[in-house]
Amino acid sequence: MSITINDIPELENNMSFMMGLAYKQFRTLANQVLAAEWDITLEMLGALRVLAHRGEIPQQALAEALHRERSVTKRLVDNCIKRGLVVARKSETNKKARYLALTEQGQETKTQAHQRLQAIVADYYAPLSADEQRLLLSLCKKLIKDDVIIGAD
Numbered sequence: 001m002s003i004t005i006n007d008i009p010e011l012e013n014n015m016s017f018m019m020g021l022a023y024k025q026f027r028t029l030a031n032q033v034l035a036a037e038w039d040i041t042l043e044m045l046g047a048l049r050v051l052a053h054r055g056e057i058p059q060q061a062l063a064e065a066l067h068r069e070r071s072v073t074k075r076l077v078d079n080c081i082k083r084g085l086v087v088a089r090k091s092e093t094n095k096k097a098r099y100l101a102l103t104e105q106g107q108e109t110k111t112q113a114h115q116r117l118q119a120i121v122a123d124y125y126a127p128l129s130a131d132e133q134r135l136l137l138s139l140c141k142k143l144i145k146d147d148v149i150i151g152a153d
Contacts, residue, residue, distance in 0.1 A: 030120050038113050044080055045117065047073075048102060048110035051086065056101040058091070069151045085109055 004012065011017045027042055034040050040048075043066075050065045051057065057065075063073035077100060080086035085106035091097035102110065125133050 026124050029124060030117060033116060033120060034113055037116065038109050039083060040080075040085070040109065040113060043068075043076055044083075044085070045110065045113050047076055047080055048085060048106055049114070051100060051102045052107060052110050056099050059088070059098045059100055062100060067148070067150050069149050072151060080106070 005018070005021070006012055030042050034042065034045060046066055047062060050062055054061070054065070059073060059077055060070065062077065063070050066073065066076075068076070077086060077088065077098075081088060083105075084103055086100050087103055088098045088100050091099055128136065
C-alpha cells in the first residue's frame with residue numbers, strides 16, 4: 001500500500017525530503033506543547049537532559065553532546081538561564097570556559113517535560129509497530145555522522 005503525501009514525484013520519492021518532513025512535523029507538535037506548558041523547546045529539553053545525565057559540564061561539552069555549533073549552543077544556554085533552568089559559572093582555571101548545571105527548577109522542568117514528551121512520541125509513532133520503531137531508530141543511527149555539527153535550523 002502506497003501513501004501519497006503530495007503530488008510531486010521528485011519530493012514524494014525523496015528519502016531526505018520525507019525524513020525532514022517527518023522530523024519537522026514531530027518537532028512542531030512537540031514544541032507547541034513544550035512551549036505552552038513549560039516555555040521551552042525540544043532543543044532546550046535536550047540541553048536539560050544532557051546536564052541531568054552528566055552533571056556540571058563546560059558549555060563546550062554541552063555543544064559537543066548535542067552536536068551543535070558553539071554559537072547556537074550559547075543562545076540555547078542563555079535562554080535556559082533566563083528561564084531559571086540552568087546556572088552558569090566561570091571556570092577558576094580557564095576564565096573563558098563557562099560551566100553549566102541544572103537548577104532545581106531545571107530538573108523539575110526536565111522531568112515533567114520528559115514525561116509529557118513520552119506521550120507525544122507514543123502518539124506520533126503509533127502508526128509504526130514496535131519492530132518498525134526499533135528499525136527506524138537503528139537506521140537513523142547508521143546515517144548519523146560524528147563529525148557533522150548542526151547549525152541553526
